[in-house]
Amino acid sequence: MHLRAEVLSPKDLQTVHENTLALLEKYGIRIKHQEAKMVFLEHGAKVEGDHVKMPPELVMKALSSVPSSFILTGRNTERNVGIGEGYSPVFGPGAGAVFISDYERGRRPGTVQDLRNLLALSQSSKHIGVACAGMIYPFDMPVGVGLEAAILETLKISDKPLFGLSQDSAVSEICIEMARVATEGKGEHYVMGVVNSLSPMAWDDKMLGSIMVYAANNQPLVLACCSMAGFTSPTTLSATVIQNNAEIIAGIVLSQLVRPGAPVVYGNTSTITDMSTMNLCIGAPEYQLISTAASQLAKFYKIPYRSGGGLTDAKALDMQAGIEATTNLLFSMANGVNFVLHALGIMESFMSISYEKWIMDEEIIERIMRMTGDGCRLLPDAVEMIGNAVASGSGSFIDHDDTLDNFRSEFYRTPVSNRQNWDTWEKNGISCQKTANGIWQKRLKDFVPPELPSYVLKELEKLVQMP
């Protein structure tokens, strides 16, 4: 089954593009970072105070140097992933969570042990393509080395390509260095980070610093925005898309001026604001309108696109969580995404990761893959097969070759969703949460971390200076 979500017509797309160029030329983007301003100035942008205004030619030239795809190298090169045109979407787990929750212990601040557990689940997930150092920020990391220690844990427990940290230029430098050491020169691009614009129409110093460091080192970076329509961007969604596009493009232009050809990913998790709490609504249907438009724009510029995955605002693993995670994953996969962050586990508007939801999101992805995969395969001999089976008199296909040969591949078996009848279900006291809990516990028990050569570990430990 082919799913192709589009929201902008070719004419709309052109208009959004032209409006974006006009916005960047007439009003510009707010930037205070002196070095970044100088880079823009040197390349023909106008700098008026903290406003950088860029002529369309500058923008278009910079955009044309962005690679349409790239390979991200892991510690284990068999785990390398391709991101962009020609590759299937790469999934990353939930990230940046403050809290963690599970069926037995409920919601609580995340710890180092939780980070380790999630890394093991990520390494053992057939859907996750990258090892993400910032899934949660453990409360019990030693002070002063928290971020480096999280990167080290990630490199120890996973050999997938690193999705690293990029909070500012210093963190970016150390993260790139650690990834370089860990991958031992096996590939050109060995760590990917993510930065966010400061809507409306600004980039903060810290983020600009990271953009410049990642670009200078030729490492891929996701440039995203997470504006809140009605608060930090316009309520009219099309105008939000224009503003977002201008913000992301301004960041991408900087990366290309620092180093033409530096790989970048165009990202967007902007959505609407709840007008009574002012909370960001990542489970809202409008998110997919914005994200699908953004995906079309990224394709228009031939830049890989990143969107969100199983996003939900739900606080519990209830129907809301299911509806929101499913529609978001479905539309992300239908709008031609190249990299999905927050594919698994994320809850309550990015605030927490649930172990059980992680497992359930894996099932949602598998369901969507089943629907959008091979589709309905035709048989060369369907007429004979049906005719003979019916004529054989058993009246059933249960023991027929067609069943024996194909049921395993033809029918997707849900790991979490329950298909028993009422009595059995009730007798066994089954719930989706409980089933999912059993699955992740078993996965952790069976987990064997990949090898990390001791000389690499030693070098990495040197980089994580204790205070």
Add this chain to the structure above:
Amino acid sequence: MSILNEISQNLQCGKAKVVKELVQKAIDEGISAESILKEGLLDGMGVIGEKFKNDEVYVPDVLIAARAMSAGSELLKPLLASSGVKATGKVVLGTVAGDLHDIGKNLVRMMMEGKGLEVIDLGIDVSAERFVETAVREDAHAICCSALLTTTMGEIKNVIDAAIQAGIRDKVTIMIGGAPVTDSFCKMVGADIYTADAASAADAAVQVCSR
């Protein structure tokens, strides 16, 4: 309809210009500044606040009402000061150092201003020293810190330490909030008040300032 009632009604519709004109008219008619404030402006904000709690109006409605309120109270300020009526209270507000998240903080400001408090908003990425210096200079009742990152929550401790250093810890209430902040964190770090949302932060600040 009395003029005070008219002020309240127009404030509820967010008509800043009309409210300002009516306040001037009321002053000219000789109504005391305190009555205009309490029975006109604050009365209107009270109605809006109640409706907001009941989900009948939304944040943008509250915001434009608060704007109308400040347009009116601008005219009252000098009169209130000369008649010895003290402002409801003064707080210093900001997002802690290293943190850029300001949506929650801005909401807190709106709600506090709606309650008639004077809010000195220092913006984002505010150092502990700036919080404390400003509180000293402005003789503020409270320092209100917003933090949205696990890595910047610790800055709240620095603000508290700076307040101790400056010798104002017993005079200033330290209020904190932000998505990762919890009540137990508040106790652990030695802050005074944690509130989960902007409306309760404003309520708590009013309480603090009226002590």
